[in-house]
Amino acid sequence: MHIPDNYLSPQTDAVMAVAMVPVWVHSVRTVRKTLDRKHLSFLGICAAFSFLLMMFNVPLPGGTTGHAVGGSLIALLLGPEAACIAVSVALAIQALLFGDGGILSFGANCFNMAFVLPFLSVLVFNGLRSHLPKNATGFAISAAVGGWVGICVAALCASIEFGIQPALFHDAAGNPLFCPFPLSVSIPAMVIPHMLVAGVVEGVSCAAILLFIKRTASELVVGPGAGDVFTTPAKKTTLVPTIVLTLVLIVATPLGLLATGDAWGEWDAEGAATAVQENGDSSIKPSVGLDAPTYADNAPLGDYMQVLAENDNFSFVGQAAVYILSGVIGAASLTIIFKLVSLAAKDDNSKTTYAA
Amino acid sequence: MPQPDITLPSWLAQREDYRPEHDKTGFMARNLLHLTSMVAHVKMGGGAAALAYGTGPVSPIDRALSHVSPALRLIGLLVCIALTLIAHNPVFLMLMGCVVLVMVALRPAAGIKATLLPSFGAAIVALVLAIPAIWVNGAVAMVSIAAKILLNVTLVLGVSWTVPWNRLIAGLKLFHLPDEIIFTLDLALKHIEILGRSATRLNEALVLRSVGRTRGRFDKTTSSAGVMGATFLKAYTCGQALDEAMLCRGFTGTYVCRRERVMTPAGIIYLGGIALLVLCYLLLG
Numbered sequence: 001m002h003i004p005d006n007y008l009s010p011q012t013d014a015v016m017a018v019a020m021v022p023v024w025v026h027s028v029r030t031v032r033k034t035l036d037r038k039h040l041s042f043l044g045i046c047a048a049f050s051f052l053l054m055m056f057n058v059p060l061p062g063g064t065t066g067h068a069v070g071g072s073l074i075a076l077l078l079g080p081e082a083a084c085i086a087v088s089v090a091l092a093i094q095a096l097l098f099g100d101g102g103i104l105s106f107g108a109n110c111f112n113m114a115f116v117l118p119f120l121s122v123l124v125f126n127g128l129r130s131h132l133p134k135n136a137t138g139f140a141i142s143a144a145v146g147g148w149v150g151i152c153v154a155a156l157c158a159s160i161e162f163g164i165q166p167a168l169f170h171d172a173a174g175n176p177l178f179c180p181f182p183l184s185v186s187i188p189a190m191v192i193p194h195m196l197v198a199g200v201v202e203g204v205s206c207a208a209i210l211l212f213i214k215r216t217a218s219e220l221v222v223g224p225g226a227g228d229v230f231t232t233p234a235k236k237t238t239l240v241p242t243i244v245l246t247l248v249l250i251v252a253t254p255l256g257l258l259a260t261g262d263a264w265g266e267w268d269a270e271g272a273a274t275a276v277q278e279n280g281d282s283s284i285k286p287s288v289g290l291d292a293p294t295y296a297d298n299a300p301l302g303d304y305m306q307v308l309a310e311n312d313n314f315s316f317v318g319q320a321a322v323y324i325l326s327g328v329i330g331a332a333s334l335t336i337i338f339k340l341v342s343l344a345a346k347d348d349n350s351k352t353t354y355a356a
Numbered sequence: 357m358p359q360p361d362i363t364l365p366s367w368l369a370q371r372e373d374y375r376p377e378h379d380k381t382g383f384m385a386r387n388l389l390h391l392t393s394m395v396a397h398v399k400m401g402g403g404a405a406a407l408a409y410g411t412g413p414v415s416p417i418d419r420a421l422s423h424v425s426p427a428l429r430l431i432g433l434l435v436c437i438a439l440t441l442i443a444h445n446p447v448f449l450m451l452m453g454c455v456v457l458v459m460v461a462l463r464p465a466a467g468i469k470a471t472l473l474p475s476f477g478a479a480i481v482a483l484v485l486a487i488p489a490i491w492v493n494g495a496v497a498m499v500s501i502a503a504k505i506l507l508n509v510t511l512v513l514g515v516s517w518t519v520p521w522n523r524l525i526a527g528l529k530l531f532h533l534p535d536e537i538i539f540t541l542d543l544a545l546k547h548i549e550i551l552g553r554s555a556t557r558l559n560e561a562l563v564l565r566s567v568g569r570t571r572g573r574f575d576k577t578t579s580s581a582g583v584m585g586a587t588f589l590k591a592y593t594c595g596q597a598l599d600e601a602m603l604c605r606g607f608t609g610t611y612v613c614r615r616e617r618v619m620t621p622a623g624i625i626y627l628g629g630i631a632l633l634v635l636c637y638l639l640l641g
Contacts, residue, residue: 041465300499305450312447322447325454332457336472339465 001066001158001190002054002094002266003109005102005294007179008161009169016161017107024088024116027081031277033252034222036343039078044338045242047075047086048331051093052249053205054100055304055327057263058197065263069113069154069266072121072147073206074249076225078211083118084110085106089337094252102149106349107160110152121150121206140207143225147206148199152191155198159183159190162265179265180276189264216241246331253327254320301326387580388559393611404520406464415462418518423622426519427527432630433515437508439633445640449503455633459514478501479506535612547594554590558583595621599602 008016035043050070057065074083078352088110094100099111125146132138163183181189210225218226220242267275269291276286296302304326309319383456406412408424421429440452460472482505489497516524562579 037465099549155376298495300503301450303449308446322450325447325450328454329450332461335461336457338467338474339461339468343465343469 001069001109001112001155001194001263002101003112003158003161004266004296005103005104005292006269006292007102007265008105008108009178011166011169012161012165013102013104013107016105016111020107020110020115023084024110027084030079030081031085032345034079035082035345037345039082039220039222039336040283040342041339041346042242043074043078043082043086043333044342046077047072047090047334047338049076049246049249050087051090051245051330051334052253052327054090054094055253055323055330056249066193067263068198068202068205069151070202070205071113071117071154072125072143072150072202073209075118075122075223076125076143076146076206076210077221077223079223080118084114087114087118090334093333095296095299097299097301097330097333098304099296099302100304101295103295105354106322108158112157112161116157117150117154121146122196124149125224136211140211143210144203144207146203148195149205151199151202152194155190155194157189158265159186159323160312162186162190166284175285176287177289178287179248179273180284181279182284183201185279185281185284186265193264204218206343212232212245213242223244248328250324250331254323278341301329362602388563390554404518407518408520409553410465412463413464415464415467417459417462418467418514420622421626423620424516424626425527425530425616425618425620425623426523426624427530427616428618429515429519429621430524431530433511434631436511436633439637440504440507440511441638443504443640446561447506448637448640449500451636451640452507452633453503456510456514460510467517471517472510474513475506475509478509479503498522523616529616530618543598550594551587551591555583555587558586 015113031040031043034189042271053070057067068085071083071087074086075190078086091101091106091109091113095103095109123146125142128145129139159226162179162181163186164181166182169177171177172338179186210221214221214225254270269287272290273286276284305322306319309322314322400457406414407419424432436452440449443449443452460468465469483498483502486498486501489501521547522542523539525545528538528541530536559580562583
């Protein structure tokens, strides 16, 4: 779902970035009001978690890959505004360090994954919570469905952004300047796999991890997922299980390498041309603007160093090690950023009033 | 009881219109800040204090490293710095970056601020200095130099933040440095802290006791010279007191510095880690 540069027109990029500005401002203000230092540090771990979850590719029907985002989980743990900031920062690290997702299309990526996903997940969760039984099963179903709907609608938004490009931006000969696929191709290609696989991963992981954290460190849950104590809380609140979970995810990240093929819409220029050919629809013409140089071509740790590992003939273990190193660097960077931000926050527990 | 008739003298009854001139204490504030930060640097680093007295949260890695002899850590630090500087393979630099970032990320926020933020300053300076490299090797060389500086400065600051100065200096014994030099270094650092504290107090007193702008011999600039003089006299007194104390305790002129045990289990594991890094460097080139 990470839209690279060149796939959206600069006009679309600009509109999406401008649309995100009020969301970011609102989110920063709300987080400043509601979260104290301890929860801001926890937000860093959540951002690291989201970063790793996005590296964890799962094979999707049609030979492409997809990934969960973790936005719904953070939204239920700490509030949708906190999730918006965490996912935005994770996306920024991915774009700047690893060239995953474009710099110009950063606003669009944030709109889909940092705005639509967490806010919609919370809406659906709250809606279901009021109708389903107030027990663990009802809670888990609400969280899982919230996460599933959130990521599917986020994928729908991304597919619409892709799909309107050939109709709006093409040269005199009718060749598309940006994404070559129309809505009739992009919507089913993006939404169906997310409904079947990536959405299920997002929903199930959201419900399972939320219940886990509520049991092991219930004090940390201050978002919409707080309240309703139906699990037996642990005697002492501890972050250790959450950190262990993040470490397990770091080690398991290379499993994403087993999934062959690129995610839909995340190809390079050559891959996009192949995708147009494989589509078989003669009315779809290859794009003429995808080979323009982008920041991602020269990102410091571009493509999670996988191209370099392949060029140096690294074995699968070597490639996996490099992928793990990328995951560790991203997770550590996000933890550092949010810990530094937490220095500015007051150590005031009374601030955590989101759920109240 | 009737109140006695009190008449104020005319000079006391006069309304006093005292308006002190706007005070300028900018340079004094800078002096104080500089002295305080210097003393803070010489004093035990926040991480070291937390490790020694449990005054705050401590990173598990720093806690494990505190069991390693400072001398060994100095050697490990030098090896890491050398490897980072001579490395050409981006994967090795990535590995070093990973090690450094994880060490920093596990520290409390104050520790991150103390060990990572100054490194960014150094990296930015390096980035500016390396601008001419763009014409020789392109922007990659420039960024690589800045990244190497960032990693190395963070490593050095990490050691200085978590290891007390006296242990670091004692660690120099492993490098066969004469005891006299270690003794002089130890005394110098100790007295920088004592004299720095004394100068800070004198400066504070000067700021608090002067209201408004003062001229002539009460001018703050002139008084600063007095602070220096008083600090020097304090140093002289300290030196004399130390000499007398050493004489009383039977100092014969030979200073023997205890050599800390290096090959502890923690030290061996640490050396293994450093050897692993060297192996990675050799394999990756």
